[in-house]
Amino acid sequence: MKVSQLGEFGLIEYLKNRFYLEEVGDDTACVKVGDSLLLLTCDTLLEGRHFLDSYPMSAVGWKGVSACVSDLIANGGKPLYLLVTLLLPDVELKKVDELYEGITRACEFYGVKLVGGNVVKSERLGIDFFGVGLTERFVGRGGAKVGDGIFVSGTLGDSLAGLELILMEKRHYEDFELRLIERHLRPTARIDYIAHISKYANASMDISDGLSSDIQHMAKRSGLRFSIQKEKLPLSRELLEYAKRHGKDPYSYALRGGEDYQLLFTHPPSRINPFLDMTQIGTVEEGEGVFLDGAPLEAQGFDHFKS
Template sequence: MKIENLGEFGLIDKLNQILPIDDKDVIVGYSDDCACVKVGNDLLLFTVDIQVEGSHFIKEKINPKDLGWKLSTSNVSDIVSCGGKPRWALVSLALPKDLDYEFIKGVYEGIKEAQDYYGFFTIGGNVSSSKQLMIDMSMVGQTDIFVGRDKARVGDFVYISSNLGLSKAGLELILMDKDSYEDFEKKLIEKHYRPKARIDLLENVKKSSSCIDISDGLVSDLGHVSKRSKVKIVIEKEKLPIDNNLKIFCQKYNKDPYQYILYSGEEYELALTSDKDLDLIKIGYIEEGEGVYLKTQEKLEKLDDKGFRHF
């Protein structure tokens, strides 16, 4: 069977079956934003993310500092979504021999900016030659409570941490190769290149029954929560806020803003569930059942999972 026929998550499921976890100190293994391991009285969180030229970024279209920042943010976002603080990182580099040093120097300057902002340290790594540029970061975080995808309960509300859809719009603008951009377009591009993990919302995460960071798209990521928690998630369309810059973009290019809000990846905002009133954007609720649904005044529609997939 070809990898493309298995799909990303089918592949992951099959590979995980080869490596069963038989360790009482592993609290959470596969199937969440982070693995969680008990070490003494501490809970350590482990995550990893990679940026591959041609799949995650186009080298000629990205500032290397932005690449280093984004790689760091994607890891920090996973740690935060599980209720932890980022502590340590390892970086592996696969570099073409003809790559200019100034590019990889810029990547590390971006990682340094992220370190200073989020409060972690890079403590090691590895370097190899490659025909394709790849930069991989592993991160360890620390927490006193693990928040995963499997504890959403009937009666919970669904929250998001901010407006969504901006990153997808920003990417589309980048790919347009325009000679100049309007101010609102520059802000959307900035959101794609320089997202911020919501480390400022850590206390809200710890009050939540479940949490996931929005990296593949709201519907796709809530789908993971639905599957792991065995619940039905209802999004109320009228409660989804439309960012003003996204609204102008959609009017200018004749787009549907809700397709961006529901399916934009690489947002690195948070989706949370809780029976408490959180000071966040309430967009829906949890019922008995399965799947992710969009509720309008006319109907309740099950949403297709059109989030980002590698295969």
């Protein structure tokens, strides 16, 4: 049997069951060391898969750190340390320099210390980020409660529109298009949500593969039914403009598009914080599965062995 028959998440489920990996299933692994709760997570960016050779290397560095930090925040953690493994072809030193400019700038922004890594010669450029954080209260995917509101931070679907615009290789981009491209190239992990998530969320994860896919993991792990409404999905003005110009459905971008690195979390609706850009998109109910406007929602996001 080939792994593509299982798909990315079927493979993880298979490994988890076959080798009794009980801890697997949240954005970070939470381990207790002394009295502290350490959070551990890794993320890889691979040329051709996550970025193209034409991308600014500083953006690739920024994005990798952001993806890693985003998982730590999702579980209510404060990001602290980072290790970086380079899978490196024999490129010009300038390229590595640019990559590290992005990495170190992101570390400074998120208050993370780069403390080590590894270098391996490779046919294709890849960068692996290993992040360490600390939390007072771990918030995983499985803690949603009946009656919780389902919330997302920011807007969804912008990164996918940005990627499509990059692939169009236009000679001139309008301002709104450049803003979408920027969201694809340099997403910002939501460090402004750390206190809110760690204090109030019952369940939390980041949206890296696309809402329609990621929310399935949370519903499954929580063992409850997640009901969401399409018209509640937060869309940016830029995405609406993009969809209008290209005759596309903007909601499809919000449901399928990954790499926005926004947060998906649940807590009682009364805990809404008007100082954060959070939107309630639905409610946690008795039962199982994910429903959009009453109909079962299919996972349409990114899967490494299907996309």
